[in-house]
Amino acid sequence: MNIGIIGLGLIGGSMAIDLRRRGFADRVTGVENDKVNAEAALKIGLADVITGLEDCVACSDVIVLAIPVGSAMTMLPRILDLVAGTGKLVIDVCSVKECLCQAAKGHVARGQYVATHPMAGTEYSGPWAAMPGLFDGRACIFCDVEESSPKAVETAARLYDALNMRVSYMRSDAHDMHVAYVSHISHVTSFALALTVLDKEKDEKHIFDLASGGFSSTVRLAKSSADMWVPILSRNRENVLRVIDTYIDKMKDFRDAIDDFDEGRIRSLIEESNKIKRIIR
Amino acid sequence: MNIGIIGLGLIGGSMAIDLRRRGFADRVTGVENDKVNAEAALKIGLADVITGLEDCVACSDVIVLAIPVGSAMTMLPRILDLVAGTGKLVIDVCSVKECLCQAAKGHVARGQYVATHPMAGTEYSGPWAAMPGLFDGRACIFCDVEESSPKAVETAARLYDALNMRVSYMRSDAHDMHVAYVSHISHVTSFALALTVLDKEKDEKHIFDLASGGFSSTVRLAKSSADMWVPILSRNRENVLRVIDTYIDKMKDFRDAIDDFDEGRIRSLIEESNKIKRIIR
Numbered sequence: 001m002n003i004g005i006i007g008l009g010l011i012g013g014s015m016a017i018d019l020r021r022r023g024f025a026d027r028v029t030g031v032e033n034d035k036v037n038a039e040a041a042l043k044i045g046l047a048d049v050i051t052g053l054e055d056c057v058a059c060s061d062v063i064v065l066a067i068p069v070g071s072a073m074t075m076l077p078r079i080l081d082l083v084a085g086t087g088k089l090v091i092d093v094c095s096v097k098e099c100l101c102q103a104a105k106g107h108v109a110r111g112q113y114v115a116t117h118p119m120a121g122t123e124y125s126g127p128w129a130a131m132p133g134l135f136d137g138r139a140c141i142f143c144d145v146e147e148s149s150p151k152a153v154e155t156a157a158r159l160y161d162a163l164n165m166r167v168s169y170m171r172s173d174a175h176d177m178h179v180a181y182v183s184h185i186s187h188v189t190s191f192a193l194a195l196t197v198l199d200k201e202k203d204e205k206h207i208f209d210l211a212s213g214g215f216s217s218t219v220r221l222a223k224s225s226a227d228m229w230v231p232i233l234s235r236n237r238e239n240v241l242r243v244i245d246t247y248i249d250k251m252k253d254f255r256d257a258i259d260d261f262d263e264g265r266i267r268s269l270i271e272e273s274n275k276i277k278r279i280i281r
Numbered sequence: 282m283n284i285g286i287i288g289l290g291l292i293g294g295s296m297a298i299d300l301r302r303r304g305f306a307d308r309v310t311g312v313e314n315d316k317v318n319a320e321a322a323l324k325i326g327l328a329d330v331i332t333g334l335e336d337c338v339a340c341s342d343v344i345v346l347a348i349p350v351g352s353a354m355t356m357l358p359r360i361l362d363l364v365a366g367t368g369k370l371v372i373d374v375c376s377v378k379e380c381l382c383q384a385a386k387g388h389v390a391r392g393q394y395v396a397t398h399p400m401a402g403t404e405y406s407g408p409w410a411a412m413p414g415l416f417d418g419r420a421c422i423f424c425d426v427e428e429s430s431p432k433a434v435e436t437a438a439r440l441y442d443a444l445n446m447r448v449s450y451m452r453s454d455a456h457d458m459h460v461a462y463v464s465h466i467s468h469v470t471s472f473a474l475a476l477t478v479l480d481k482e483k484d485e486k487h488i489f490d491l492a493s494g495g496f497s498s499t500v501r502l503a504k505s506s507a508d509m510w511v512p513i514l515s516r517n518r519e520n521v522l523r524v525i526d527t528y529i530d531k532m533k534d535f536r537d538a539i540d541d542f543d544e545g546r547i548r549s550l551i552e553e554s555n556k557i558k559r560i561i562r
Contacts, residue, residue: 119491139490168490181481182491186499189470192531194554200462200527207560209420209449210400210463216561217498218467223558226551230544237539244536246481248529250473255525258518263511270507273475277504279488280497 004060006031006053006075008041010121011093012066013130015163016046021132024162029056032127041127057082062159065092070231073103076113084109089155091116095179096235097143097172104147111149114156115172117141117179118165125225135163143172180239185247187221187229188240194222285341287312287334287356289322291402292374293347294411296444297327302413305443310337313408322408338363343440346373351512354384357394365390370436372397376460377516378424378453385428392430395437396453398422398460399446406506416444424453461520466528468502468510469521475503 003025005012012030019025030047032038038050053075057063063079065072072094079090090113092100097115104113120138122129140160145153160167170178197219201207233240257265284306286293293311300306311328313319319331334356338344344360346353353375360371371394373381378396385394401419403410421441426434441448451459478500482488514521538546 121495123495141491178482178487178491181478182488182496185477186474186496188532188535189474190499191551191554192528192535193467193470194557195531195534195550196466196524196528197462198553198556199531200524201459206459207463210422210459211561214402214404214502215463215467217501218471219557219561220498221495222554223561224551224555226548226555229551230548233535233539233547234542234544237542240539241536243477243481244532244539247473247477248532248536250476250480251469251525251529251532253476254469254473254514255522255529258514258521258525261515261518263515266514267507267511269476270472270505270510272479273472273503274505274507275479276475276500280492280500280504 001025001061002027002029002059004029004031004056004063005047006056006063006065006079007067008032008037008046008050008127008130009066010125010129010134011118012064013041013044013046013127014120014132014134015064015066015093017130017132018135018163019159022162024159027059029060031056037127044127044130046127046130053078054082057088060088062089062091062155065090065094068228068231069094069096069099069235073099073235076100076103077107080104080107080109080113083112086112087151088112089114089152091156091159093118095183095232097141097175099235101144101147101172110147112152114145114148114152115143116156116160117143117175118160118163119183120165123221123223125228135160135165138165140165140167141175142167142169143175145169176236177239180236180243184232184236184240185243187224188233188244189247190219190221190224193219282306282342283308283310283340285310285312285337285344286328287337287344287346287360288348289313289318289327289331289408289411290347291406291410291415292399293345294322294325294327294408295401295413295415296345296347296374298411298413299416299444300440303443305440308340310340312337318408325408325411327408327411334359335363338369341369343370343372343436346371346375349509349512350375350377350380350516354380354516357381357384358388361385361388361390361394364393367393368432369393370395370433372437372440374399376464376513378422378456380516382425382428382453391428393433395426395429395433396424397437397441398424398456399441399444400464401446404502404504406509416441416446419446421446421448422456423448423450424456426450457517458520461517461524465513465517465521466524468505469514469525470528471500471502471505474500
């Protein structure tokens with residue numbers, strides 16, 4: 001199959017690598033507006049060719065939209081205009097889904113679009129961050145599939161099968177709420193942790209010397225790209241605000257227990273949080 | 282040398298493994314009050330023998346206090362009573378140092394004690410969590426060394442050299458402030474994250490399906506043991522409260538920027554936090 005990938009960063013680039021080496025993609029056509037990224041993507045070999053949007057859509061059977069969610073909302077209707085009446089499939093891979101399903105709603109080519117969210121990534125971005133095996137064994141959420149044609153869903157499922165992902169199905173509004181709790185908040189807590197440490201530890205040598213493995217893993221996501229995360233936090237606003245409020249309440253519970261010298265209360269908070277062991281190995 | 286290790290958990294047990302295999306310890310005598318842990322430690326081979334405190338001190342050249350900081354504060358003066366007038370060295374490995382230096386202050390055997398903090402660990406605990414190489418390449422902080430005898434400091438430095446740690450020196454009050462920022466707060470943010478997700482995601486399957494690598498690494502420390510962390514947060518109270526307050530302010534900055542749809546402000550917060558890249562690879 002000919003695959004068009006719009007945005008050859010971490011996600012788009014990693015898809016290109018595995019779809020090709022597993023025989024799903026015969027040819028990859030990329031669209032990449034950033035000149036440096038485009039040249040790097042070609043040099044790394046993520047795409048056979050980089051073209052403009054229309055040429056990419058024209059020569060592809062499957063078009064993957066792998067750009068930040070704000071730009072994806074603008075571009076999705078344009079792509080649906082281009083594929084209308086053909087047998088082409090369009091998928092996006094964004095981390096917020098309701099706004100994209102809204103952007104496609106009622107479009108004559110809505111059936112050709114499948115809203116997908118492969119739950120994989122690293123804190124790095126750009127074509128140089130692309131890697132084989134990124135998606136192996138992870139979950140991929142398909143949203144609002146009743147609005148997609150069965151053929152489109154089936155092709156999207158085959159694509160993710162080639163990436164070794166297990167597909168599950170969810171309403172886009174439910175998806176956005178759940179990912180706010182399980183993914184988006186982790187990024188906000190890491191950003192805030194980095195800001196706290198950078199604010200207070202003017203002497204970076206202290207951070208470097210004292211940073212244990214625990215700090216590094218907790219703050220890791222603070223390296224994540226603003227281009228990707230500004231639109232996610234902004235487009236998933238209501239859900240993210242609700243989680244931040246709950247999270248601040250939990251921090252205050254700790255604060256109060258420590259302030260009150262209440263070791264019994266600190267213990268019960270920690271032991272309650274330890275239950276995450278049941279879920280995360 | 283004969284090494285006595287009081288507390289054969291993650292830290293004490295890992296020290297036993299590496300001090301022995303690198304030839305620093307000829308014999309390891311353990312003290313372990315928990316019966317299951319004691320039997321496991323013997324079976325795993327962390328210690329040659331498990332004894333009571335007095336026998337352990339009597340037959341050891343170096344005594345390592347590797348128990349939670351609250352109990353360590355009680356036990357340190359007793360151990361100093363036992364070693365007074367001998368050439369024995371006593372070190373502790375706790376994550377809070379000022380209260381221990383206070384507990385030893387003015388003791389006739391104060392010079393035989395070195396307050397140390399090897400900055401290494403995992404979120405697991407108990408003798409089964411002990412592992413070789415845990416300390417390799419990490420920092421170890423020695424506090425208030427002017428109160429220790431040069432011979433004691435020199436022996437402690439040789440011990441940590443055998444563990445491949447780089448030693449640096451700090452006042453105990455400065456240490457406690459810095460570790461609050463770079464280590465203790467990471468644990469509180471992870472505990473709070475776990476509580477938030479467990480509170481809101483009643484259906485654990487959703488957490489399991491949606492948890493990306495990012496969430497797992499951010500929440501990892503929430504598996505840490507209450508026995509260890511209750512006394513740390515409680516004994517480092519003032520510093521921890523100050524960091525929590527700063528941290529909550531940073532979370533509120535994010536909250537307000539998202540609430541105001543202020544994408545410019547969200548971007549500048551994220552880009553500022555990205556500076557942690559300079560320090561944490």
